[in-house]
Each structure stands twice: as structure tokens, then as C-alpha cells.
Amino acid sequence: MLDTTNPSASPSCWWAPSSPTNGSRCRRWIPVFFSGNLCATHKTFFAVLSVVLFSTFFYWQFDATSGGFSVFRRAFPSRELPRLRRVAFNLTDFGGVGDGVTLNTEAFEKAVAAISKLRGKGGGQLNVPPGNWLTAPFNLTSHMTLFLAEGAVILGINDENYWPLMPPLPSYGHGREHAGPRYGSLIHGQNLNDIVITGHNGTINGQGQMWWKKYRQKLLNHTRGPLVQIMWSSNILISNITLQDSPFWTLHPYDCKNVTIKNLTILAPTRGAPNTDGIDPDSCEDMVIEDCYISVGDDGIAIKSGWDQYGIAYGRPSTNILIRNLVVRSVVSAGISIGSEMSGGVSNITVENIHIWNSRRGVRIKTAPGRGAYVRQIRYRNITFDDLRVGIVVKTDYNEHPDIGFDPKAFPILEDISYTSIHGEGVRVPVRLQGTEEIPVKNVMFQDMSVGLTDIKKHVFQCAFVQGRVIGTVFPPPCENLDLYDEQGHLVKESVSQNVSDIDYSF
Incomplete structure (x- = not known):
């Protein structure tokens, strides 16, 4: 035991509290610089220096994305995915393959179905690991977090036959480019509550080049679809991701309430990418859009x-x-x-x-x-x-x-x-x-x-x-x-x- 009454007692290490995992392990994080006869001036200097160093460490290590602390600030090949819900799945748990070639639509659909069963327990989180995850359009469910790791890229398939047709928006009565049905979005949701799309700046890429070319050549019979569209929903957070090369409007919240959109990077070529609006709030109420970089073709x-x-x-x-x-x-x-x-x-x-x-x-x-x-x-x-x-x-x-x-x-x-x-x-x-x-x-x-x-x-x-x-x-x-x-x-x-x-x- 450390004798706090004896000024000559100079411990050689700092003892961490015992725990089931670390026992009473001696951590030599703070070496002893001075002996027991240390003068008061040096004691004061050491105390002030310790506080400054300790505060600086916590300030620089705070990770605003995950809400915690990271030990080092350099990049790692992979980062631990935070658990934003009580239950979390990886896309690979459902057979996902991130090689940029394998079609992962079924894996996304199975993952969303599993999360939909957890609505009464706070929902679930789907982690998309680093890789290129090719997919056709898929739907979200309520009480769901879609988390894109650093290096994760969701790729929209380059074939309009995989994109479902939907009725025109009721407040438009007409496809924006053609009468009749419109193509759905790559990531879609309707009549939902409590939706989070976030990550360590992973990317959702619509691979819009095919769509833009066919639009200019008048080869499409229906209005192009957005990259992400959420309709008739509430309590939505979209943050800390990149949205890239949408076929049409990039992010389209439609008739939604209580929406926060922050820390997004939204990209499309500034020329030759028609109608690639960045964010289109449409009949929405109570929304914040902040801290974003947007460079697009409309x-x-x-x-x-x-x-x-x-x-x-x-x-x-x-x-x-x-x-x-x-x-x-x-x-x-x-x-x-x-x-x-x-x-x-x-x-x-x-x-x-x-x-x-x-x-x-x-x-x-x-x-x-x-x-x-x-x-x-x-x-x-x-x-x-x-x-x-x-x-x-x-x-x-x-x-x-x-x-x-x-x-x-x-x-x-x-x-x-x-x-x-x-x-x-x-x-x-x-x-x-x-x-x-x-x-x-x-x-x-x-x-x-x-x-x-x-x-x-x-x-x-x-x-x-x-x-x-x-x-x-x-x-x-x-x-x-x-x-x-x-x-x-x-x-x-x-x-x-x-x-x-x-x-x-x-x-």
C-alpha cells in the first residue's frame, strides 16, 4: 500500500484498480522523475505538467465520429465499428462479398429482415465493412442503423432492369422526366421511424455515368431514381458518409419530419451529370442540414x-x-x-x-x-x-x-x-x-x-x-x-x- 503520510515514499509505478480482466496490474505509464526529497517547487511543476499533458491527451484523442477516444490518430487498415444499437450485424453474416463483382442484394435484404424483427427491442445495426459491395436497390426498416466503415463502398448496379419502378410522387403526379412510373432509389425507405445512416466516411456510389449517358441519348423511358430516398418518415439522421455519382437527385427526403443531415460529402461531376442535385428536402418539416461539402451537377x-x-x-x-x-x-x-x-x-x-x-x-x-x-x-x-x-x-x-x-x-x-x-x-x-x-x-x-x-x-x-x-x-x-x-x-x-x-x- 502506498504510504501517503511519508514524503519519502516514492512509488515506482501507478497501480490500476483490480478488475476481472487486469487484476492488480502495475502500469508504468508515469515514471518517477524525482526522489522522496523533492522540493516543493518541483512538486508543483510536476503536478501542473501532469494536468496539462493529461488534458491534452484527452483533447486530441477524442473521436467525434464514434463519440469515444482513440489511442492514436494515425489511420489503421480497419477501425472497430461502434455499436449504436444493442444488436449489431455485419453484412458478411448474411453472405455479403465485397469484391465489387458479387451482387449483394440478397445479403442486404436478409440483414434488413433480421433487423425488422428487433423493432420492439430497439432495432439493430448493419455494419458494412471495408470493401466494394455491389447491389441492386434495397429498402430500410424502422429502428435501423446502416453503418459504413472506412473504406466501405456500396455500389449501385449498372443495369436499370434491376431498379424497380414506382408510382409518381403524389405531389408531382408525373415523373419529373417522363409521364408514368419512375425508377426507385438505390437505398429506399417508406413510412419509417428512427433511421440512421452513418459511418466512418464510407461511400454510397450510384455509378451514375450509365444513367447520365442514356438520359442524354434519350434511351430511358422513365424518370431516373435518386441515390437515397426516404418517404413519409420521421426521426432521421444521416451523417458522416460520402454520397457520390447519383443517377438523379442525390438525397431526397420526401414528406419527412425531424431530419438531421450533417457532415456529408456529396459529389458528382460539375458538368455532364444532369439533375444530380445534392440534397432536395421535399415537403419536409423540422430539418437541419449542416457541416457539409457539396459539389454536384445541378x-x-x-x-x-x-x-x-x-x-x-x-x-x-x-x-x-x-x-x-x-x-x-x-x-x-x-x-x-x-x-x-x-x-x-x-x-x-x-x-x-x-x-x-x-x-x-x-x-x-x-x-x-x-x-x-x-x-x-x-x-x-x-x-x-x-x-x-x-x-x-x-x-x-x-x-x-x-x-x-x-x-x-x-x-x-x-x-x-x-x-x-x-x-x-x-x-x-x-x-x-x-x-x-x-x-x-x-x-x-x-x-x-x-x-x-x-x-x-x-x-x-x-x-x-x-x-x-x-x-x-x-x-x-x-x-x-x-x-x-x-x-x-x-x-x-x-x-x-x-x-x-x-x-x-x-x-
């Missing part, structure tokens, strides 16, 4: 809620959505979009701390006569533009319709939209707000904006049928449609006409 994020008369009839808005801390690139489209399919309504959206680079457009709202509904209570804060053609866009003539049955007098309402702390450089047209007499843009606000231009031309802040205000200093100078206020909120200059149009598509 909109980085596109918030939707149904298409024309079908979306109006379905009547499910997208509401209460927070999007923050993203880096986005969209060479052919926009970083963050709302619409154009927004016929169920879109409200209470916050987009903040976003860096959009090397893109055609920055943040965009797009709609058209026939959409109906509304886009309101939209807040953009702390947005950085870097090398864009157009920074802020509102477009009201995005005339794509499912069929001739839409009501051309169903005019959407656009109101209560704010842009605060908008900065950047290398932008040709910082602002283009194109309202119309039937679809005016109401109560728009700009504050704290400074965007560097690539072209020194007039009318780079373009407006038509816009009503709202500018607070404080904004560069470039705002259009004449907006009232000017000082930083204290005092009216400086009232707009002469809100209907003035200086939209210029020549640059």
Missing part, C-alpha cells in the same frame, strides 16, 4: 414541395428548415435553391454561414405561374460568394409544368425575404430580383452587403416589381425599387417606383 440544395396542381392538392409545405455551415459548388445551376416545384409552400427557412464558389448562381428562388402557394419568411445570413455569374436570384418565369392541367392563374406569393451580411468577390451580377405584375416580390430586405464585381457595368443590382428596403451601406448601389434606411432605421430615401425593371440578361 443545385447543391433545392427545397421543394410539389409541382403545380398536384402539389397544391397534396398541400404539404417545406417549413422550419435550417441550413448552415456549408461549402457548395454548382457550375451549371445554384448553390442553394428554393423551387421551382414549391406548390405546397415554403416557409421559415434560414440559410447561414454558406460559402458558394465557382458556380453559376449563388442563392436562388425559382417559381412560375401555375405553382400557386407561397415562399415566405426566408432568411439568408453570412453568405460568401466566390467567382459566380449571378449571386442572388429570384426568378418568376421558370415555366416547366407536368402537363397542361395546371392553372396559369395560380400565382405564388413571394414575401418576407432578407439578405444580411452578403460578401464576396468575382461576381458578374450580384443581385437579380425578377418579379412580375402578377408575382411581385414583397418585403425584401438587404443589410450589410459588399460584393466585388468582375465587370464594371451599370445595373448590376437588378430589380423588377420588387418592394422592400435597404438598411445601411450596400455595394453595389441598390436598384431604385427599394427604400433606403440608415443604420439606425431612419428612412433616408423612399423609392419612386417599385415596378421599375432593369433586368438585363446580356451579361
Whole structure:
């Protein structure tokens, strides 16, 4: 026993408590540097040094992905898979082979069936080990965690005959590309609760090249399917994975509630990969999208809620959505979009701390006569533009319709939209707000904006049928449609006409 009353007692090791596995093992983790006659100054120094070293060790070893501590920070050939559920299976338990050639659809289906039997016991976890796991589309079940290890790649099979056909989405009434049925998604779920898709940055790869080529050659008779689609479900977490080369939209939550999407990398070629949107919340409520990197062939994020008369009839808005801390690139489209399919309504959206680079457009709202509904209570804060053609866009003539049955007098309402702390450089047209007499843009606000231009031309802040205000200093100078206020909120200059149009598509 250590004599704590005798200052000359200097133990040669630190004793760990006994346990069934380690007994009373002497651990020489802390050597004795000083003898029993150590002076008080050295004792104080050693105590402080020990605390600092101990704290630093725990700080650097904390592994945020698994929620625990890792002994070393270097990469290992394989990492132990955390148990996020009480019961965990490996895909190999069901005959899975990760050679990139063997078809593993049956293994995934058997694993999901086994987990579905555990709903009353908290569900189960399916671990996908390192390897290339070729599969046709498969479904998830409630109370399930799909965990992709580091080096695990789920590969979508390159044959559309393996992809099931599904009815059109009820709020669309029509396939997005063709009338009638649409292809399902590689990973799919309906009417589920408590779904987790996560990992050590494993990958779900749709191998979309075949789909993109056939789409361009008009060889497909049905609308392409998303990579991951979850419908009519709640309590969803998708994190810490890479989604790559989707045939169509990449991640499509449809009519879902309580969704968290974080720490994703979403990739597709920025050209030649049509309609590969990154994340498309569609008629969703209570959602957070944060800490993601997105570089794709269409909109980085596109918030939707149904298409024309079908979306109006379905009547499910997208509401209460927070999007923050993203880096986005969209060479052919926009970083963050709302619409154009927004016929169920879109409200209470916050987009903040976003860096959009090397893109055609920055943040965009797009709609058209026939959409109906509304886009309101939209807040953009702390947005950085870097090398864009157009920074802020509102477009009201995005005339794509499912069929001739839409009501051309169903005019959407656009109101209560704010842009605060908008900065950047290398932008040709910082602002283009194109309202119309039937679809005016109401109560728009700009504050704290400074965007560097690539072209020194007039009318780079373009407006038509816009009503709202500018607070404080904004560069470039705002259009004449907006009232000017000082930083204290005092009216400086009232707009002469809100209907003035200086939209210029020549640059």
C-alpha cells in the first residue's frame, strides 16, 4: 500500500484498480522523475505538467465520429465499428462479398429482415465493412442503423432492369422526366421511424455515368431514381458518409419530419451529370442540414414541395428548415435553391454561414405561374460568394409544368425575404430580383452587403416589381425599387417606383 503520510515514499509505478480482466496490474505509464526529497517547487511543476499533458491527451484523442477516444490518430487498415444499437450485424453474416463483382442484394435484404424483427427491442445495426459491395436497390426498416466503415463502398448496379419502378410522387403526379412510373432509389425507405445512416466516411456510389449517358441519348423511358430516398418518415439522421455519382437527385427526403443531415460529402461531376442535385428536402418539416461539402451537377440544395396542381392538392409545405455551415459548388445551376416545384409552400427557412464558389448562381428562388402557394419568411445570413455569374436570384418565369392541367392563374406569393451580411468577390451580377405584375416580390430586405464585381457595368443590382428596403451601406448601389434606411432605421430615401425593371440578361 502506498504510504501517503511519508514524503519519502516514492512509488515506482501507478497501480490500476483490480478488475476481472487486469487484476492488480502495475502500469508504468508515469515514471518517477524525482526522489522522496523533492522540493516543493518541483512538486508543483510536476503536478501542473501532469494536468496539462493529461488534458491534452484527452483533447486530441477524442473521436467525434464514434463519440469515444482513440489511442492514436494515425489511420489503421480497419477501425472497430461502434455499436449504436444493442444488436449489431455485419453484412458478411448474411453472405455479403465485397469484391465489387458479387451482387449483394440478397445479403442486404436478409440483414434488413433480421433487423425488422428487433423493432420492439430497439432495432439493430448493419455494419458494412471495408470493401466494394455491389447491389441492386434495397429498402430500410424502422429502428435501423446502416453503418459504413472506412473504406466501405456500396455500389449501385449498372443495369436499370434491376431498379424497380414506382408510382409518381403524389405531389408531382408525373415523373419529373417522363409521364408514368419512375425508377426507385438505390437505398429506399417508406413510412419509417428512427433511421440512421452513418459511418466512418464510407461511400454510397450510384455509378451514375450509365444513367447520365442514356438520359442524354434519350434511351430511358422513365424518370431516373435518386441515390437515397426516404418517404413519409420521421426521426432521421444521416451523417458522416460520402454520397457520390447519383443517377438523379442525390438525397431526397420526401414528406419527412425531424431530419438531421450533417457532415456529408456529396459529389458528382460539375458538368455532364444532369439533375444530380445534392440534397432536395421535399415537403419536409423540422430539418437541419449542416457541416457539409457539396459539389454536384445541378443545385447543391433545392427545397421543394410539389409541382403545380398536384402539389397544391397534396398541400404539404417545406417549413422550419435550417441550413448552415456549408461549402457548395454548382457550375451549371445554384448553390442553394428554393423551387421551382414549391406548390405546397415554403416557409421559415434560414440559410447561414454558406460559402458558394465557382458556380453559376449563388442563392436562388425559382417559381412560375401555375405553382400557386407561397415562399415566405426566408432568411439568408453570412453568405460568401466566390467567382459566380449571378449571386442572388429570384426568378418568376421558370415555366416547366407536368402537363397542361395546371392553372396559369395560380400565382405564388413571394414575401418576407432578407439578405444580411452578403460578401464576396468575382461576381458578374450580384443581385437579380425578377418579379412580375402578377408575382411581385414583397418585403425584401438587404443589410450589410459588399460584393466585388468582375465587370464594371451599370445595373448590376437588378430589380423588377420588387418592394422592400435597404438598411445601411450596400455595394453595389441598390436598384431604385427599394427604400433606403440608415443604420439606425431612419428612412433616408423612399423609392419612386417599385415596378421599375432593369433586368438585363446580356451579361
